[in-house]
Ligand code: PEP
């Protein structure tokens with residue numbers, strides 16, 4: 596089942612020898628057959644690109660010796676992030692198998708070029724994460740710099756995009772961008788970093804299943820032996836047991852093409868859309884309740900026709916242009932408004 600899939604798992608950051616060993620040992624104890632994957636890596640960031648200068652910045656080169664021990668003792672191939680040519684040079688010297696280019700580095704062609712020149716013609720696997728902003732050409736350009744440098748194994752990692760008004764995911768998936776990459780560079784395998792898209796534990800199963808449904812070649816997942824004590828990204832790192840549960844719940848398409856298989860992708864996409872609609876509707880109702888409290892406090896009327904008109908316009912602007920949908924939308928908006936008012940009356 597996994598022979599054509601790629602798996603990258605491990606903590607956001609290397610924090611200490613003990614933390615790396617505890618996580619790697621638990622990953623081994625899960626009895627996952629890592630050899631059944633096309634390839635698998637143990638990940639750990641050693642230099643962390645953090646927004647806030649007061650946050651944990653990674654332990655730096657000290658982690659190389661710990662990672663070498665992990666490699667020897669558990670047989671994992673090792674993958675770390677590089678953000679400049681000096682990082683890349685140290686990875687080559689320290690027996691690292693794969694490096695990933697982080698989203699904040701992919702945006703900078705000078706840095707990407709310097710890293711590509713440092714690792715040129717080496718046997719390193721290079722994973723290029725999408726740039727922070729949804730710019731397909733910037734992503735493609737970074738991938739090409741490694742191809743031009745003679746790197747044989749260049750892969751892409753979809754980790755979501757930083758966009759305005761995203762309130763479900765930490766980084767908006769914008770799946771269409773990875774699908775466009777697939778069309779433009781069919782030879783490049785694409786992994787999905789579900790941890791940085793979801794930003795929490797709850798959404799990861801859905802993100803992973805959606806990625807599989809879209810035909811991604813594998814997953815990158817942050818796993819920590821004690822996420823609540825993690826020095827970075829503690830909300831999104833899975834316990835090893837959660838990681839194992841997640842892998843077991845994923846549904847992979849089977850190779851014999853019955854009618855059910857033909858519908859597999861569409862059905863699963865609809866399921867993931869339904870989960871999102873359901874979560875968003877619940878969130879919307881909560882906001883309606885908050886607004887009711889504000890209206891009451893300021894003695895404002897419950898019904899504000901101009902505001903409702905603006906809501907209707909948002910739905911109309913994004914609507915399918917056919918009669919059936921127009922009819923459905925009228926009924927749906929009627930129900931939505933009626934229920935929002937009823938909730939507000941009750942507050
Ligand atoms: C990471 O993988 O820990 C990381 C920092 O990723 P990104 O560059 O996607 O933010």
Ligand code: MN
Nearest residue numbers: 607817827828
């Ligand atoms: Mn992280």
